[in-house]
Amino acid sequence: MWLILIREFFHDLRTQKIRSFLTISAMAWGTFTITALLAFGSGLGNAFIKGTLGSGNQILMIFGGQTNLEYEGMMKGRFINLEPEDVPLLQSSIPEIDMISPTYGTFVQLKRGKAILNTFCEGVNPQFEDMRTMYPVQGGRFLNEKDMEDGRRTLVLGNEVAEELFGQENPIGGLVFMDDQPYTVVGIIQRKTQMGMSMGPDTRRAIVPYTTFHNVYGYRHLRSIVMHLKVPGMNEVVKTKVFQTLGRKYKFDPKDERALGIWDMVDMMKMTGLVAQGFNMFLGLIGLLTLIVAGVGIANIMYVAVKERTREIGIRMAIGAKRSQISLQFMMEAVLLAFTGGFIGLGLTWAAVKVAWLVPSDPKNLFDPIEMLARPEISSAVMIGVVVILGVIGLMAGFFPARKAATVDPIESLRYE
DSSP: OOOOOOHHHHHHHHTTTHHHHHHHHHHHHHHHHHHHHHHHHHHHHHHHHHHHHHHHHHHEEEEEEEESBBBTBOSSSOOOOOOTTHHHHHHHOOOTEEEEEEEEEEEEEEOOOOOEEEEEEEEEEEHHHHHTTBBTTTTTTOOHHHHHHHOEEEEEEEEEHHHHTTSSSSSSTEEEEEEEEEEEEEEEEOOOOSSOOSSSOOOGEEEHHHHHHHHOOOSSSEEEEEEEEESSGGGHHHHHHHHHHHHHTTTOOOOOTTTEEEEEEEHHHHHHHHHHHHHHHHHHHHHHHHHHHHHHHHHHHHHHHHHHTTHHHHHHTTTOOOOOHHHHHHHHHHHHHHHHHHHHHHHHHHHHHHHHHHHHOTTTTTOHHHHHHHHOOOOEEEEEEEHHHHHHHHHHHHHHHHHHHHHHHHHHHTTOO
C-alpha cells in the first residue's frame, strides 16, 4: 500500500507539474528561510559571545571611585584610590575569588629603529593572561612568576603593535624601547574579536610585569584590580563582599555604590546570551511564519486535488476502498510535498553556509562584517526541529482535505463530471 501511495504521489507530480513545482518551491523557500535565518543568527550570536569573552573571561574589574555618602563623620566626595595591598586583602577575605591581578596603566611611546608609536601599557601579573584571554601566539609566552620576582623588563605586545614595529620579522626576543627604556619582547597576543574595551583594544596593548611597571614609573595607586570567580553566578555576592572589605579599609559606607566602580563581565555575558537567544527566537518566528504560509499553500492544493479527483475517489470506494485508505492517501501526499520541499530548502541552506565560510575576512579589522555576519552555524537541534515542523505542517495541511475526501458519497461522486 505504501508503494502504491508513493507511486501515485510521483504520478501527480508529473501530471500537475506547474502546481507541484509552485507548492514544493514554497516549502523549499519557507524551509530555507527559517534554517538560514537561524544559522546566520546563531553565527552572529556566537560572534557576540566570542567578542564579549575577548574582553574578559567572566571577570570583575574594580576601579577606585568617589564617595557619595557621609560615613563615620567623614564628608562625602572623597576619592578612593586602590593600592597594591588591596589584592592580597581581597583574595584572603573573599574565598569565591579564583584568580586576581593588580593593574597599573599609562600611555607610553614605543620605539624600534625608525618605527615610533604611542599605545597603552599595563602592568599585570601572570593570571591576567587567562582572565583577559590574552593568549600568545605560538613561539612566545605571557609573563611568568620569575618576571614578577626579578622585575624583568619583559614585554608582551598586541599583534597590531608588533606588526607596526617589526613588520615581517619575528618579534620574539626582539628589543623595543618603551619610554626610552629597553624591553625584551617575549610574546605576541593573538588576534581576537573584542566587543568591550578600555583604553583601546588588546591588539594595541603593551603588557609588562606589574613589579617592573612600579619600579620604572613609581605609581602608588593601581588603575584597577581584575578578579575571576570560582563560580560565575556568585558575582553579586562577591561585589557585596568587595564593598564591605574595602569599605572597612578606606572608611566608606559599603552601600555607597559610587565609592568603587565595577565592570561586571559576568552580567555582560549573561546579557549577551539573552540578546543572542532573543534575536534567534525572533528570526525563527519569522521563518516559521513563512513556513506556515507555505503549508497553507499545500492545504489549498490538496483541496483542489480532492475536488478534481472526486470521481476517482468514488470509484475506489465503490470497489471496496476504505475511508481510512482514502484519507491516508491525501495525508501522505501532503506530507511528501512538505518533506520534498523541505529537504530542498535544507540543501540550499547547507550550500549557503558553505559559501559564507569561503568568503575571506579582513584580519586587521576587529569588527569585520564578514567575520561577524558570514560565519553561520547549523546545529543538529535546528535540523531535527525543522524536520519535525515539516512533518506537523504536512499532516495539518493534509488533514482537512483528507477528511473531506473520506466523506465523499460514492454514488454522488460517480455522477461528478
